[in-house]
Amino acid sequence: MSHGSERGLAARIEYNWYHSARGNLWLLPLWLLFVAVSGLRRLFYRLFPPSGQITPVLVVGNIAVGGTGKTPLIQYLVARSSALGLRPGIVSRGYGGKADSYPLRVSADTPVEESGDEPRLLLASGAPVVVDPVRSRAVAELEHEVDIIFSDDGLQHYAMARDAEIVVSDHTRGFGNGWQLPVGPLREPISRLKQADLHLVNGQDFTIVADSLVDIISGREESPDFLRGQTVHAVAGIGNPRRFYTTLREAGVQVIEHPFPDHHAFVADDLKFDDGLPVVMTEKDWVKCSGFAPSGSWYLKISAVPGPEARTQIDNLLKTLGKRNHG
Structure with a gap:
């Protein structure tokens, strides 16, 4: 199959994510495999949860593929936690980057080819940023110098212990046809929202x-x-x-x-x-x-820019996590 044909097929599959799932039903065997593997993985970490850490970790992620405004929201969270007297830090997988060794502490001199684009952008927030495909190592690198750690994505990275979760979604695209990958755009079922501390909708809550x-x-x-x-x-x-x-x-x-x-x-x-x-x-x-x-x-x-209700919810969550860190 040529690159043009591959792109065309991918475009059709993605189109069906946000329209009828009927056109993607030929992907049902892969859907069954994805649902089974992801479900077993969630069950494993529920039965054998990772050990916690000293500093509270707040995961900011999504259950659907695609942009939801997560990065600017993390920048807001960093600024707001600083205003509340907390010292924030950020960890990320560093998608799109490849470094010689990890954990990688991102600086102004770090090539974006090593850090990935989002960590390099998040560095402008003023918080320290550490990249590692194994996020728990990035957390360990930061936890003794900050009061709260924001994980850029990582909602499905269950090997990393977390104290709270914010799920971000997009008001316009929503959750598409409601199916999990690859028939639909969901990494996890919509029921996963019930387990998060906050669900913030871009275009509605902020x-x-x-x-x-x-x-x-x-x-x-x-x-x-x-x-x-x-x-x-x-x-x-x-x-x-x-x-x-x-x-x-x-x-x-x-x-x-x-x-x-x-x-x-x-x-x-x-x-x-x-x-x-x-x-x-x-x-x-x-x-x-x-x-x-x-x-x-x-x-x-x-x-x-969060709305009044979302600002209050965010502040309450940050204050709760800050108190947990300070005993």
């Missing part, structure tokens, strides 16, 4: 707002509607690029869409369009493209 457009070359910041009335190449290698394109259009920008796979390893040719139009990308993609982005390139800086 919103993602555009803060500014940042010139990649100079670092100059402008208002999100700075390119109003212009046509731009909108580049997005994220789980749900539709939200990014919608945000740009709401700012009055004419968008030429360039979606790439989530965590795409960009190269300079990906940003060459030879027509002089501005290029706008997501903040997560910027950390991978900053070294070769052409003149006239921008990234959209965003943040998560």
Whole structure:
């Protein structure tokens, strides 16, 4: 099967995730295998739970494949926990990165090829970030220097002990056709939500707002509607690029869409369009493209803004975990 045919098949499968499952029923044998293996894995860790740690761990993840606004929400949690007098830290698997050794403590000098894009972006929150495919090792690396640890994803990483969970979902896409992989987009059944401490819906409990457009070359910041009335190449290698394109259009920008796979390893040719139009990308993609982005390139800086009820729920959870850490 050619790469084009593979991409077309993958696109059809994903389309059916958010429409009728009927078109994916030919995947039932793989679905049965996935459900059996994931169910047995959950049962194993329920019977033999991992040992805990000194510092409380709050997992921020999702049960569906694709972007839900998890990264900006973690940035909000870091800022809010700091405001409450806690010292936050972040652990991540570092998807898309590969280092020579782990655990990897991310710094401004760490190549994104080693850390992965999300950990490199989360470093801007000011909290220490440690990457390790074995998240429990990353937790052990951090736990004696922070008061609370946020796990970027890892909801299904049951080998890592956790004290609380926040499940994040997207209001627009929801849980698709409600089936687990590969017939549907779910990593775990919807009933898994009952076990989480909070379920926050992007577009309902919190919103993602555009803060500014940042010139990649100079670092100059402008208002999100700075390119109003212009046509731009909108580049997005994220789980749900539709939200990014919608945000740009709401700012009055004419968008030429360039979606790439989530965590795409960009190269300079990906940003060459030879027509002089501005290029706008997501903040997560910027950390991978900053070294070769052409003149006239921008990234959209965003943040998560919880509603009043969600803010209260988040504060109560953070305070509870903070008290647990301080006895």
